[in-house]
Amino acid sequence: MEEARVGVFLSDGGGYLSTILDLNAIKSYVEKLSNVVQVEMRSDFSWGEDLQIIIDAVKSGKINRVVATHNLLSLGDVKIVQAIEKAGLNPYLVTVLNLKDYCAWPHQDKPDEATEKAKAILLAAVERSKLLEPIKRLEFPTLKSVLIIGAGIAGIQAAMSLSELGYEVHLIEREPFIGGLAARAGRFFPTDDCALCIQSPCSDVKTITDTSRKCVYRSGFSEIPNLNILTNSRVLSVQGVPGKYTVGIEKRPRYIDEDKCIRCNLCTEICPVEVPDEYNVNLKTRKAVYINIPYSYPPVYVIDEDACKFHECEKCVDVCPTNAIFLDQKPEKISLNVGSIIVATGFEIYDSAAIKEYHYDDYPDVITNLELARMIDAFGPTEGAIIKPSNKQPAKKIVFIQCVGSRDQRHKKYCSSICCMISLKHAIQIKEAFRNMDITICYIDIRTTGREHEEYYERARALGIKFVKGRPTEVTHDPESNKLTVDVEDALLRRLLQLQADLVVLAPAMVAARGSEELASMLGLELDDDGFFKEYNAKLRPTETKMKGIFICGGATFPKDAPTSSIQAHSAALKASKFLSEGKIVKDQVTAVIDEEYCGDCEFCPVTCPFGAITLEPITEGHFVAKVSDLLCEGCGICVGTCPLHAIELRHYRSDQMRAEMQALLSLNEKSKPLIFVFACKECGGTADDAVAMAMKQYGSNMRVMKVPCTGIVRVEQILEAFKMGAQRVVISGCKSDGCHYETGVQIVEKRVELARQILKEMGIEPGRLLLFKSVFIEGLGILKVAKGAIKWLEKIGPLQLAEDA
Amino acid sequence: MEFSEKITNRIGGETLTSCYQCGTCVSSCPIARITSEFNPREVIKLAQLGVREEVITGDAIWLCTSCYNCNERCPQKVEIAEVIYAMRNMAFEASNKPAIYAEFASAFKEQGRVVPVSQFVEKKRADYGLPPLQPTGVEALQKILAALSFGKTSSKEGEDK
Numbered sequence: 001m002e003e004a005r006v007g008v009f010l011s012d013g014g015g016y017l018s019t020i021l022d023l024n025a026i027k028s029y030v031e032k033l034s035n036v037v038q039v040e041m042r043s044d045f046s047w048g049e050d051l052q053i054i055i056d057a058v059k060s061g062k063i064n065r066v067v068a069t070h071n072l073l074s075l076g077d078v079k080i081v082q083a084i085e086k087a088g089l090n091p092y093l094v095t096v097l098n099l100k101d102y103c104a105w106p107h108q109d110k111p112d113e114a115t116e117k118a119k120a121i122l123l124a125a126v127e128r129s130k131l132l133e134p135i136k137r138l139e140f141p142t143l144k145s146v147l148i149i150g151a152g153i154a155g156i157q158a159a160m161s162l163s164e165l166g167y168e169v170h171l172i173e174r175e176p177f178i179g180g181l182a183a184r185a186g187r188f189f190p191t192d193d194c195a196l197c198i199q200s201p202c203s204d205v206k207t208i209t210d211t212s213r214k215c216v217y218r219s220g221f222s223e224i225p226n227l228n229i230l231t232n233s234r235v236l237s238v239q240g241v242p243g244k245y246t247v248g249i250e251k252r253p254r255y256i257d258e259d260k261c262i263r264c265n266l267c268t269e270i271c272p273v274e275v276p277d278e279y280n281v282n283l284k285t286r287k288a289v290y291i292n293i294p295y296s297y298p299p300v301y302v303i304d305e306d307a308c309k310f311h312e313c314e315k316c317v318d319v320c321p322t323n324a325i326f327l328d329q330k331p332e333k334i335s336l337n338v339g340s341i342i343v344a345t346g347f348e349i350y351d352s353a354a355i356k357e358y359h360y361d362d363y364p365d366v367i368t369n370l371e372l373a374r375m376i377d378a379f380g381p382t383e384g385a386i387i388k389p390s391n392k393q394p395a396k397k398i399v400f401i402q403c404v405g406s407r408d409q410r411h412k413k414y415c416s417s418i419c420c421m422i423s424l425k426h427a428i429q430i431k432e433a434f435r436n437m438d439i440t441i442c443y444i445d446i447r448t449t450g451r452e453h454e455e456y457y458e459r460a461r462a463l464g465i466k467f468v469k470g471r472p473t474e475v476t477h478d479p480e481s482n483k484l485t486v487d488v489e490d491a492l493l494r495r496l497l498q499l500q501a502d503l504v505v506l507a508p509a510m511v512a513a514r515g516s517e518e519l520a521s522m523l524g525l526e527l528d529d530d531g532f533f534k535e536y537n538a539k540l541r542p543t544e545t546k547m548k549g550i551f552i553c554g555g556a557t558f559p560k561d562a563p564t565s566s567i568q569a570h571s572a573a574l575k576a577s578k579f580l581s582e583g584k585i586v587k588d589q590v591t592a593v594i595d596e597e598y599c600g601d602c603e604f605c606p607v608t609c610p611f612g613a614i615t616l617e618p619i620t621e622g623h624f625v626a627k628v629s630d631l632l633c634e635g636c637g638i639c640v641g642t643c644p645l646h647a648i649e650l651r652h653y654r655s656d657q658m659r660a661e662m663q664a665l666l667s668l669n670e671k672s673k674p675l676i677f678v679f680a681c682k683e684c685g686g687t688a689d690d691a692v693a694m695a696m697k698q699y700g701s702n703m704r705v706m707k708v709p710c711t712g713i714v715r716v717e718q719i720l721e722a723f724k725m726g727a728q729r730v731v732i733s734g735c736k737s738d739g740c741h742y743e744t745g746v747q748i749v750e751k752r753v754e755l756a757r758q759i760l761k762e763m764g765i766e767p768g769r770l771l772l773f774k775s776v777f778i779e780g781l782g783i784l785k786v787a788k789g790a791i792k793w794l795e796k797i798g799p800l801q802l803a804e805d806a
Numbered sequence: 807m808e809f810s811e812k813i814t815n816r817i818g819g820e821t822l823t824s825c826y827q828c829g830t831c832v833s834s835c836p837i838a839r840i841t842s843e844f845n846p847r848e849v850i851k852l853a854q855l856g857v858r859e860e861v862i863t864g865d866a867i868w869l870c871t872s873c874y875n876c877n878e879r880c881p882q883k884v885e886i887a888e889v890i891y892a893m894r895n896m897a898f899e900a901s902n903k904p905a906i907y908a909e910f911a912s913a914f915k916e917q918g919r920v921v922p923v924s925q926f927v928e929k930k931r932a933d934y935g936l937p938p939l940q941p942t943g944v945e946a947l948q949k950i951l952a953a954l955s956f957g958k959t960s961s962k963e964g965e966d967k
Binding site for chain 2: 411444
């Protein structure tokens with residue numbers, strides 16, 4: 001490699017910095033450093049003429065490494081790096097420092113010490129610069145197609161958005177009909193319109209006649225050329241990388257040709273097999289060839305494989321006027337190539353039988369809100385009549401029980417967030433249709449937090465729906481009168497009530513969809529403690545996952561109402577579109593690299609990598625080495641810190657680069673004592689010195705900070721090395737345990753700190769010399785306490801004595 | 807220290823703060839069914855809010871029969887019966903105790919049984935074909951109780967007062 005010729009450019013802020021730092025002394029110190037060929041001092045190297053000096057030096061070839069300083073806490077460094085990159089130097093050979101905020105200001109009461117620290121910082125930058133290498137910019141092609149898993153409200157909305165944007169969209173649904181939980185709900189709050197309506201882009205295409213903007217059956221969305229809807233289908237396998245996945249799909253046979261079926265109902269009429277209709281609360285039966293609800297989509301019948309007698313019967317085949325029935329259809333294996341995947345698998349209701357005291361399994365007149373929704377639906381099994389399933393007689397008294405399994409430490413500890421609104425909606429619908437219906441809602445707290453939601457509560461009260469503040473202990477059934485009794489205390493009356501009911505409606509907890517675990521493992525995603533998919537960041541990246549190229553929306557992350565699912569669907573669509581729009585992923589190769597000579601079969605790094613970027617590849621018989629995907633690697637370095645054989649390096653944070661920097665930072669300390677060395681991550685945890693600078697607070701110049709991508713890169717040996725190099729105390733400044741930007745870095749380093757402390761103890765060194773400080777920016781001033789506390793403590797215990805051979 | 811904290815620091819009292827007042831305990835409670843004097847939800851709320859006197863000097867905490875229905879049904883896993891025991895202990899230390907409990911205590915200390923054995927009991931057992939009750943080994947028990955300062959706790963003035 002070409003010898004390093006370093007140019008150092010000091011911004012003095014129009015002379016301001018000289019009021020604290022002895023800049024002339026610093027300049028002449030830097031001029032004497034090896035490999036430094038040019039040193040300039042000007043007002044501000046981040047723009048204008050001053051910046052031009054760096055550009056000229058780079059262009060002329062006089063220098064091939066840049067160390068520049070600026071005086072802004074914001075990203076003044078970006079301007080400098082970008083200008084130099086434009087001038088032809090690889091941006092990873094440029095180091096930009098801020099002497100004002102990290103050195104001059106915080107030590108302004110001790111200018112001598114500040115000057116000494118400034119020299120150390122510049123020496124460290126120069127020493128590191130000499131070892132830097134250019135980093136390549138990589139490109140990975142991406143396909144302009146998206147797979148959406150789950151065709152409920154969220155999946156359908158996301159599919160609409162993406163097909164409108166011109167992507168090839170595959171929307172798959174494991175049930176024979178789309179719509180998910182939403183389709184069974186009948187109506188939605190807060191719009192009070194049909195559950196199964198969509199905003200189809202086809203409604204804008206005026207050539208399609210009779211289209212409706214919203215009604216699913218005539219929205220024409222099945223006619224969208226770039227939208228492929230696959231019902232009765234499930235994901236079997238996912239292979240490949242972000243931008244280029246191959247997805248194996250199994251499509252179960254419908255036995256009825258979707259194009260030929262004209263929905264004449266002759267097949268259903270003649271079918272001799274009757275089975276309970278679970279979809280419709282078992283309130284009626286259905287045939288082996290059936291359609292869930294008249295407005296189900298696609299408007300095509302399906303044959304129930306478990307019930308149909310197939311060739312023993314064939315009556316439907318004979319009667320079908322369009323020859324649409326094919327009893328020999330076989331499951332189809334489909335392979336799709338997609339650039340991105342959106343998980344929209346939704347949620348489902350918790351098994352109410354688990355709450356034994358409500359006897360859901362024992363008493364037929366105890367039903368769930370989903371079953372009630374089917375009764376309310378005019379297309380449903382009772383055509384809108386509210387009946388007792390036990391004897392099909394009209395119900396006159398209904399008691400709703402809220403929080404069945406929700407907010408319950410024995411079942412689901414969270415609030416399912418939509419059940420209050422569902423019960424209010426149902427109660428209002430029933431009361432409006434049957435004014436004499438006696439309705440009571442037993443609640444712990446009524447939660448109507450959305451826009452126009454409280455109006456439902458108001459309407460319910462105005463309609464005479466009764467509310468009891470209390471969670472019932474039990475539902476009992478009197479076989480003689482066939483009545484139910486709900487035992488509950490109204491806390492506001494402080495009185496026990498025994499509510500008689502014809503029908504008890506439970507509001508079960510909403511839980512993760514079945515199969516989430518299997519899908520998560522196929523996609524490399526994680527589930528939270530409640531079994532829902534984990535998003536990347538609940539606040540800032542709610543529809544992204546830690547896997548690049550895989551997005552998420554709707555109830556898959558937590559129970560949601562339709563408007564929120566819809567918002568998320570469009571957000572996920574936007575993120576997927578942004579990811580695929582260029583047709584390629586452009587990424588700097590700031591990634592981990594394996595030394596295959598040392599790497600040997602231990603499997604630590606593939607397990608540790610939070611992004612699934614490391615795989616084991618066979619080299620010779622029975623021997624594996626790790627391989628890093630440049631596409632998936634996020635450059636955190638957690639693997640580097642984990643590798644027991646030092647066989648992994650981060651290209652832009654190599655151990656020799658870090659060692660050189662540490663050595664330099666700890667070398668100049670005539671005046672600044674006792675030395676405290678800080679490994680600080682570049683994310684939340686490492687903003688402590690920003691916080692101190694912004695608050696214009698002071699700390700000792702004896703604290704020397706080295707930034708690393710994530711504290712997860714720090715190895716135990718490096719900690720020990722810092723002590724050997726003269727640090728009296730070592731602080732690791734990282735993010736909060738649940739706030740690591742690389743998921744697990746700080747949790748892993750926590751364990752390493754424990755280990756290092758044990759080793760220190762063995763070596764006769766006080767374990768307290770090593771400290772882990774975890775913070776977010778707004779807690780960053782806490783580092784001041786650490787700094788002050790360290791000095792006091794170190795004075796008390798005295799300097800570190802290392803044996804010669806240590 | 808707050809009253810509620812004193813309770814949660816005690817064995818059995820730990821779950822006091824989890825209660826969100828749903829009232830499942832009340833509708834599960836056989837005592838609440840026959841008297842409005844005892845409402846477990848209210849006792850817990852008073853304790854949470856630190857209304858010490860009412861809890862410690864009132865009758866409510868002594869009405870619990872320890873049937874544990876409430877513990878069984880509570881969705882927040884509040885061990886209501888145990889919390890009430892913790893509060894009873896505090897009341898005991900503050901010398902607020904129903905007379906019967908002092909009798910229980912002395913019977914336990916002197917005979918090794920909480921419920922004194924009467925001729926009536928012996929006869930009933932014989933009627934049912936049960937063997938006569940054996941001596942309890944009360945001497946050993948008394949040694950243990952003495953080591954635990956049992957007598958002192960039951961008679962001394964409470965620290966809380």
